[in-house]
Amino acid sequence: MDIKITTSKSSHLDGVDFDNLPFGRTFSDHMFVVDYVDDKWQNPRIEPFHNLQLHPATMALHYGQAIFEGMKATKMLDGTPALFRPELHAKRLNFSAHRMCMPALPEEIFLKALQKLVELDQAWIPPQEGSALYIRPTMIATDEFIGVKPSQTYKFFIITGPVGPYYPKPVRLLAETKYVRAVMGGTGEAKAAGNYGGALLPAKMAQDKGFDQVLWLDAKEFKYIQECGTMNVFFVIDGKVITPPLYGTILDGVTRRCAIEILKDNGFEVDEYKITIDEVVDAYHKGTLQEAFGAGTAAVVSHVSDIGYKDLVMELPPISERKVGELVKNTINGLRSGRIADSRGWVVPVGAEVADMATV
Numbered sequence: 105m106d107i108k109i110t111t112s113k114s115s116h117l118d119g120v121d122f123d124n125l126p127f128g129r130t131f132s133d134h135m136f137v138v139d140y141v142d143d144k145w146q147n148p149r150i151e152p153f154h155n156l157q158l159h160p161a162t163m164a165l166h167y168g169q170a171i172f173e174g175m176k177a178t179k180m181l182d183g184t185p186a187l188f189r190p191e192l193h194a195k196r197l198n199f200s201a202h203r204m205c206m207p208a209l210p211e212e213i214f215l216k217a218l219q220k221l222v223e224l225d226q227a228w229i230p231p232q233e234g235s236a237l238y239i240r241p242t243m244i245a246t247d248e249f250i251g252v253k254p255s256q257t258y259k260f261f262i263i264t265g266p267v268g269p270y271y272p273k274p275v276r277l278l279a280e281t282k283y284v285r286a287v288m289g290g291t292g293e294a295k296a297a298g299n300y301g302g303a304l305l306p307a308k309m310a311q312d313k314g315f316d317q318v319l320w321l322d323a324k325e326f327k328y329i330q331e332c333g334t335m336n337v338f339f340v341i342d343g344k345v346i347t348p349p350l351y352g353t354i355l356d357g358v359t360r361r362c363a364i365e366i367l368k369d370n371g372f373e374v375d376e377y378k379i380t381i382d383e384v385v386d387a388y389h390k391g392t393l394q395e396a397f398g399a400g401t402a403a404v405v406s407h408v409s410d411i412g413y414k415d416l417v418m419e420l421p422p423i424s425e426r427k428v429g430e431l432v433k434n435t436i437n438g439l440r441s442g443r444i445a446d447s448r449g450w451v452v453p454v455g456a457e458v459a460d461m462a463t464v
């Protein structure tokens with residue numbers, strides 16, 4: 105399947121300051137679009153960045169069939185643009201699509217679209233390590249219909265925009281004891297737009313109390329730690345690394361997977377088990393709570409400075425002592441920039457031939 109490319113007549117890159125990039129507000133010159141009509145994906149194209157025109161009854165706006173991905177392209181030391189584990193994002197998009205009763209997008213289309221789009225807008229990739237071109241693949245239901253049923257038409261698009269390092273400051277988390285993000289059997293495992301809508305009120309309430317984000321607990325007992333905001337969460341207790349397992353309510357983060365592998369390769373014991381908030385409190389009182397950090401594409405690693413739970417605020421050791429989180433962050437950023445050799449095949453150069461295109 106060939107992608108039809110219409111390039112923008114003029115770039116607006118000139119007005120953009122790479123040293124001063126608010127996250128998610130600057131968009132590059134082009135976007136990819138493909139439509140699902142008559143039971144197949146049709147008319148894949150790259151076009152100048154533009155607004156979508158949507159009928160007010162567009163189903164995604166009413167019934168929540170909307171999913172997305174978040175990934176980054178970086179520049180290697182030699183200037184080659186690179187993607188990071190794009191095939192995992194392709195698979196996760198389709199996992200989310202399945203859960204939301206949306207059609208799968210062939211991985212080849214996803215990967216080829218990314219390649220072409222990033223190649224075309226590569227001047228938009230900030231070169232500094234830690235900065236990147238953020239990539240937002242999105243799928244929405246587009247039937248113009250009032251009524252609850254799966255849409256028969258969909259639009260998949262990819263927009264991109266340059267970003268600096270995401271959370272320069274450590275985050276303060278508040279363990280939430282009233283609201284929940286995800287329940288077993290729900291949609292927490294999918295990167296579905298509605299999950300974030302439901303999380304906004306508790307996040308705002310946490311911010312009103314002086315915290316940055318919510319640390320989600322399980323929906324039944326408010327005991328087992330799930331994740332935080334848009335990141336998976338890791339703890340270091342007495343030298344051991346702990347992260348909650350994927351048991352149906354937690355998003356299968358690419359950064360989480362990388363962190364586990366990097367840490368194991370560096371000789372750390374990494375335990376995936378259902379850690380409770382009480383264990384974290386115990387470790388804090390014993391003085392063995394060494395680190396906590398969030399892991400996600402946007403920030404890579406966000407160190408946690410404090411965790412609030414009920415009346416307790418646990419202050420964690422200073423950031424200068426965060427060896428585990430820093431190792432993960434430096435390794436991932438180093439791989440993305442080419443400073444660290446990629447022995448695992450995680451970094452995919454842009455502009456190279458895309459394998460298996462003949463099957464698209």
Ligand SMILES: *Cc1c(COP(=O)(O)O)cnc(C)c1O
Pocket residue numbers: 174295331333334335336355356357358359360399400401402
């Ligand atoms: C996207 C996301 C993450 C992180 O996933 P990455 O693939 O590492 O970016 C974690 N939790 C939630 C809820 C997310 O939406």
